[in-house]
Amino acid sequence: MVFARGSSMVSPRVWNGTMYYDVVPEPATMAVLGAGLAAIAARRRRK
Numbered sequence: 001m002v003f004a005r006g007s008s009m010v011s012p013r014v015w016n017g018t019m020y021y022d023v024v025p026e027p028a029t030m031a032v033l034g035a036g037l038a039a040i041a042a043r044r045r046r047k
Contacts, residue, residue: 025033
């Protein structure tokens with residue numbers, strides 16, 4: 001049962017749906033990750 005705004009009784013709102021999303025890293029994040037991996041590779045070569 002739905003009443004007008006300001007009434008004491010309002011039916012709850014329920015969303016029946018699905019959200020789809022892809023995780024896409026930012027370019028800056030990829031640059032930092034690449035720099036970190038390059039540093040690890042360089043450190044391993046020195047030993």
